[in-house]
Amino acid sequence: MNTPLKITKIGNSAGVILPKELLAHLHASAGDSLSVVLTPRGIELSAAEPDFDAQMAAARDVMARRKRALRELAK
Template identity: 55%
Template sequence: MNMPLKLVKIGNSTGVILPKELLARLRVGTGDNLYATESPDGVRLTASNPDFETKMAAAEAIMREDRDILRVLAQ
């Protein structure tokens, strides 16, 4: 996907206009948060928080390792 984005002045700040096709692809709308992270080839824009994803991956690894213990604790 190669889509030009326009920068516009908003008060004393600058904003970006995102086309509706991009919003649909990201599954976001007005009022939602987007996260910009640096990558080797530029900036990555996502709708999910990368810090949360990292923490969830660690939690899932722990749950897989300790599945039997968690099952006993849940009873």
């Protein structure tokens, strides 16, 4: 799929309208959240994982508790 998208002004921000075919490919719909990742070729859009925030909170907790061990492993 190589569909040109137009950037439109939305208040003080800018947005892109995604065609329904692209939303279907992402398994997303209006109101859903998307994850954006920077890659060497540009950006990658994917459907956001619902438990990502909980996983990151758990990882930060472990890193805070095991700070010394992680510092030693980084040597």
